[in-house]
Amino acid sequence: MERLGAADPLRIGPYALAGRLGSGGMGTVYLGRSAGGRTVAVKAVRPELAGDTEFRERFRREVAAARRVSGAFTAPVVDADPDAELPWMATAFVVGLSLHRAVASHGPLPGAALRMLTAGLAEALVSVHGAGVIHRDLKPPNVLLALDGPHVIDFGIARAAEGTVLTSTGSVIGSAPYMSPEQAEGRRLTPASDVFSLGSTVAFAAGGASPFGDGPGAAVLYRVVHAEPDLSAVPAGLRPLIERCLAKEPGERPTPDEVVAHVRRADRPAHGAQGWLPGPVAAEVLALRAALTALPAPAPTLTLTGPTEVLPGGSGLTRDLPEDGRGPSRRKLLLGLAGGTLLAGAAAGTVWALNRDEPERAAGSGTRRPSGNEVVEAKLGWQVRLPAACPQLLSANGTVACVSLRQIRGLDGAGHTKWTVNGDDHGLVFSVTGPNPPNAAAVDGGRLHVGGAIASAAGAAPRTAVLGIRMADGKDPWTAVLKEAEGSGVSDFCGVRGGRAYMISQTPGSSPAEGYGVWALDLGSRATAWYRAVDPRPLRQALPYSGDGVLYAGIDRLAALDAKGTAAWSKGVGTGALAATARYAVLIDTKGVMTALDPATGRQAWQVPGAEPGAPTAQDDGIATDEQGTVVYALWGDQDRGLSLAATEAASGRTRWRMPLPPDDPGSARLGARLLYADGNVYRIGADCVLWAFDASNGRPRWKFSGWKGIDPFSLVWSAGDGRLCLTNPNTTTVAALHANGS
Template sequence: MERLHADDPREAGPYTLVARLGAGGMGAVYLGRSSGGRTVAVKMVRPDLAVDGAFRDRFRREVAAARRVSGAFTAPVVDADPDARAPWMATAFVVGVSLHRAVAAHGPLPEDALRMLTAGLAEALVGIHAAEVIHRDLKPANVLLALDGPHVIDFGIARATDGTALTSTGSVIGSAPYMSPEQALGQHLTPASDVFSLGTTVAFAACGESPFGDGASAAVLFRVVHTEPDLSAVPARLRPLIERCLAKEPERRPSPREVIAYVQGLAGRSDPRLGYGDGPRADRPAEPAGWLPDPVAAEVLALRTALGTPPEPDPTVPLTGPVEDLVPPPERRGPGRRKLLLGLTGGALAVAGGGTVWALNRDGSLAGDGSGAGGGGSGGASGGTPGPSRPSPDSVPDAKLTWQTKLPGAAVQVLPGNGIVACVTLREVVGLDRQGGTAWTVKGEDHGMYFSAMSTTALRIAAVDGTRLYAAGTATATPTPGRSAVRAAVLSIRLTDGKEPWTATLDDQGSAGVLGFPGVRGGRAYLLPLTMDESGTSEMAVWALDLGTRRTAWLHKARAMPVFWGLPRSGGGLLYADTERIVAVGTKGTMTWSKEFKAALLGAAGAYFLVVDDHGTLVAFDTAKGTRAWTVPDVVGASRLGDGVATDERGTVAYVLVRDTDGGLSLVALDAATGKARWRRPVPADAKGSPAPGARLLYADGNVYRIGADGMLWAFDAANGAPRWKYGGFKGISATNLAWAAGDRRLCIADTGATTVAALDANGA
């Protein structure tokens, strides 16, 4: 916890704010006390977001959804005022260690604790579903192991079961390893989806890892939909229940009450720790933390001490809460680079009901999931020079939307061209005209395919080349011996009217869908299919599809899942990076060179591949030989959504973000042939406390576009880096939930967690 700063509020309604727990993209979370001693976590919305009507509406809906849920195993809302000048929400303050952290630090839970966990989660779902709410993000990081049992937190993406508010078919949001198959496919959700997530969460607690494995979200989602989970480490008596919870068909899963009954049958009603029934839980553990393994219980008890022995709270609100990183375990190690790249890091501090994540600094203070220092919030000093003074965000004019509209489902990608914006959802492609009206719709099912199950990942699934749109995904096929009934496929349509369709499939190799689409160059489409041999073993590949003959030009087998890639404008082939190396693939599909290299960004400009290592050094490699041509220090790596480097239409200039000595960022235009800076301009600072998701840049129509860490959109003059306009309508939404594309004199953007698509003119007017 931190002491209050001078600019911090001192009160929220009837609560006195006594300490800051941390700050994030939406605002700050405080430890609050009522006059009667009740301890709560108070979430305060940032002042700049409080005046945003659309954001205030989203916050009001979040409060309404969270208020509908209350029970012994949740962290309920105890008070809120979404209409206040500074909107706020207070939730029960629950001190507990997240399940994710407990398992990572102390190993899988023993069988008796697993029974308590399973029944406790099921009872939480009884209360959640009784309120006609679907949680949609039940996972180990959102389960707190407290002294009185497990608690389910974070209803930030929970939705009403009647389909109101932000719920819509095709809207995919959540955490890949714990999604249900129907959630991964963007289908209509029922409460049974949460039961599937309960099964994966308990399996994690028993096994120490997701039952569908680790890796890139796209590959994990494929396994969730098409393969069986690994439950070998789940205790034999619990395994039949977890198998039923993980049934692919929702109707085959047990209800939460059936889960409780099953666990009661295993433990026997004489077990004093299992008081589950039709109403609220009757019993509590006889011993403090008696249901938890000793190391976990010791950590929870230490947390209570770390809170500084606060005044006794109201007994109806348990003093528990996710301040777990106040007491790090011995010899704690930071997250691995692979987890950071794939956005799968866990643990740290999650404020109950608020969903804010915090980590412990080396000096013992709490900080948000980004430093929030200067522009971009990347933090950290560097050897770069700051250049001219950093412009104030208030000095940059605000742009106006050209249009904004709603789609039938969430768009995972938007692609402008030829007067149309193609919006790709999991089930269809919708073409919008210059005014945002629907010009045409092409349904995937009419062509025997769906486009992808990976809207939570960075990988693209469509591309535009000239007058044609190409959308990739999974197509059904006639089963053959040793081959599955699905294939990697591409659907091509005319961009202007959605007509003249044709499809191509990867028929000469067993495959199970396309997980990414690097792009189209020189008459070939380059895709990333998941291939399968006759034994059912899967591996990633790079597929070059000749668009003239609609046949495979070549197929390159990859050793690991590509995380980033670069596609030259000419010459054929591409470069991809997995978590350990970079691999150059030539025009015939053979590996021309490779290097052990931990890439944090990858692109291409002129005659070079551009790669940033995990220390921030950008290296230009010759595309043919892999020799180093030039380097640039202090370059910011890409976000997990890519877009870390932008190039002009000829590929002669590369635009990157670099770190300045004041902790902020500058936009730099690099000559692609020499690496020398043509100009360097500091960018305006992102909102204080914003996370640092990495660089996201685009070039089009003489502008360099950037998504800030706080969701602000920026347009800079490509000739000199001067800021031209900004747009804040997406502030408060995580930058990693925004899909965007530029061209055809406009910037188009979609919220992948909702159904909103918007367009801005290139000049901001």
């Protein structure tokens, strides 16, 4: 999204766009203003999906569902054109913070605010259900805390009540910690499903965590269906109501009207201009409102009176040009996902940052930053739609393995299905769900190993398990089960080394700080080599090239286990990226210092400051290494606040080469490093979601791919190897591949 001046607006329909609020698998949301000055949130379908009849129909249903809903605590549709060349919808813009962001920044809500939140969400559901619609995705990011109360947003997966099922694609649609049991099991939904989600959302607001814990999506869904919620943080006066909302059987839950009546009987306080919100949250919302009113006014006329320019990248957007044909002017509003002051938009619940009065800086110390315009644009090798979303991809042995919740599908080099393996045939649900899906699989010796949870008899706890199959044809299956401890799935498949598979297993019902263990599985005997419970929760991991051990990092600690699973050493450090090389473990801490450590002792070998930590995704792709583990590829910060890609010798820390990168779009937030190495390329996902391939020998760009530019870069799952780069967005069922040479 370009930075805009008042005299050179971008437009969708009749609205001048002031910037991008966020994006997802279906579309991009912009802040827009009408000629009369009305501020709206404009959601536009991604250009590559506009010609897809199924996606266009899905968007048309979203518009229809949102149009049917109106109420004090929803964001009504004010305009839409689902049949336009680039379909779009405009909703009233709500100035507020998402509940998720407010709790993360300022802590759980106090009792009075919780009662207001509960009543406001219930009143919103009265409007939603009164229109014959089931929301199906009520969760903290889809609740905005505004000065006049909470607002429910995003009807992207809403359905009419008379025809609602879990999914029409075979994939789980929704957010696991906030699904109802019937939604998790694929049963027919009623409005009571939204009431269950209301209860989970209020419990989050009270305690700062889902009442069913976190971890692999399959584990969370198991707890939603079978376990009791943790409501210890919910105030005693509100707890009985939330317990009823979270009843496993839909018929035992209160209606939204009953929820409102219960809160009213509890003497819900009246709210004024900002009285219902805690002070720090109210102050931030007031600051956001002031920032919004300070935005430049739209151009006085939005009709075409002079030359126009179609923006590159197939966005379908146009921009009025001045008569001299020059490009857009600059303004102070920079868009992003982190830093600065945060504001949530009504159509998607995403956040954007306001970077005030910060001067732009030119490259320092003689840095010459290439524009990237001369870099060749790659072509998709193939792109296919699968019956279900596949949040895990692996490419090896001439096959692309696509792992979904209940199925593994093998694709050939042209994207055609070669084979399928159903998890139900082996009693398994695969660990691939969640907003940032974990690494649930690994390939070694021509075999694919996929982690998950094995179904248990009624009343028994589930067990973590692994399914092994041949990568080439999906045959010769076997299953190994973790018998040494209860387990509800694989939160991370560390990989295979020395004939052992290493996985992080999670205990069912565990809290975020407990219940994780490292499982070393001997692939020859298919028996456990060792299992060790660990603390803290492993968020990043790496396998040393020798020693049969494993390294894992929590929020503020890095630890190592030896070949027998015994704790070898531990260091207090916040780890932003972690990788293993032939000789050392290399980490980038949260302050940007790259350090090499002896994996056996933890002793420091060398250290260099100025690196870019990894992006906060579940994939461990903040650092890339070559096949031999002799070279480390990472991003480094420059004086002009841009980035360079550099190759560092793993043994000494000496820089082989360093190449300044073309800048991401000015409106993109700092992403953090996402890098892969394969086939002589270093691949990077930019903050604007442009994909780059750089020559691993010198850092020069070989090609770029802009076809998915503008979508959320955190949502992409990728895998490289076997001559291709494979990508998918778990919010959709599309899988794509680019050839390593870009042709």
